[in-house]
């Protein structure tokens with residue numbers, strides 16, 4: 456579908472907005488007046504009398520045309536924001552009507568909507584005014600506004616703990632027992648990558664030893680350590696312990712607030728590994744069921760059962776782990792509302808300290824007939840109902856949202872939310888999402904994000920994505936890490 460820009464270049468917001476309705480049907484942005492397809496969107500900005508602007512939006516969908524014009528005076532306002540807002544507003548209303556979808560996030564497209572709350576509060580708006588503004592001017596549902604305000608309250612407390620010299624450490628273990636069919640990470644199945652693992656472990660330890668002195672020279676303060684991937688517990692207990700010991704040997708852990716290891720897949724968890732993690736000072740683990748429905752687990756390619764999740768959880772408790780996160784997904788292939796609600800109830804009954812709820816997007820095909828449109832609306836409604844049910848149950852059972860981000864380029868950009876019991880927030884999750892302080896990432900696929908202390912400058916350092924590249928080009932991995940010193944020492 457063509458999205459035509461005429462007399463302006465407000466591509467980003469308009470394209471993001473259109474993509475929330477038409478994910479799967481790539482919107483093609485053009486400055487040519489190309490009305491050749493069956494469906495199109497036209498947006499125009501033109502000067503009008505007395506310094507005013509005339510903004511036009513028209514859409515054609517399912518052979519029906521809609522059009523609206525707005526004439527307004529941008530004097531005293533940020534002209535770009537003025538134009539973007541009014542174009543998006545007109546487009547949003549037309550797309551709601553044309554598709555029959557009303558989006559819970561309204562016309563907000565950003566990945567971090569919580570930031571808006573901070574911005575409004577800085578401007579002196581109280582919660583009542585924020586509610587009114589988001590609902591009236593951006594069409595955000597009351598449910599999402601509640602979620603935003605609650606998340607902002609919690610998140611702000613965590614952000615305030617970070618100092619200019621703070622940083623977090625991420626270690627990537629990009630191996631899993633098998634590959635889930637929805638996976639968007641670079642992760643190799645253990646069977647395929649077995650031969651690579653000993654070298655990978657050795658080199659990761661070398662990278663740890665290389666970077667730690669830099670951090671010491673710069674006087675940085677380590678706040679959180681996070682082992683992710685992949686599934687770190689896909690390694691043997693001995694391999695994982697080697698890496699954990701290297702972190703302890705080379706970095707100063709005296710200020711650490713949190714040490715997380717994603718145990719991830721229940722089929723990788725053993726009592727030996729759980730004891731080893733506990734003995735080595737790991738304070739938080741993640742056991743990720745995704746769903747408690749065995750049929751759905753089979754369909755998504757996870758080779759474990761719900762019973763194994765319960766067993767792994769019990770084992771972790773026996774080993775003394777008192778801060779456990781569990782990841783769940785709404786919208787998995789084959790899952791329905793009833794089964795999803797059962798999953799939520801079962802997980803709440805287990806009582807983990809953290810529950811992270813992710814959303815999978817509902818893919819939409821390029822052109823929908825009436826029947827497909829109805830099916831799509833149903834699916835969309837199902838995922839929205841799943842999120843509503845989970846949000847309510849979590850809240851009623853003492854879980855509060857503490858971090859939230861939306862997924863770009865998915866249907867409606869639905870959200871992922873971290874919930875926790877009081878005082879059990881996962882700090883690393885907040886810091887990485889907010890880009891509060893530097894994250895130094897080691898291992899294949901690691902992307903370090905350096906944040907200027909007290910400033911807003913961000914610099915990324917990319918490690919090679921795949922383990923075999925990381926291993927074969929390790930010298931240049933270390934070479935790139937010198938950018939840490941250069942970044943912090945620049946005038």
Ligand code: SF4
Nearest residue numbers: 631634635638642685
């Ligand atoms: S466990 Fe996670 S990282 Fe591994 S394949 Fe599944 S989704 Fe991907």
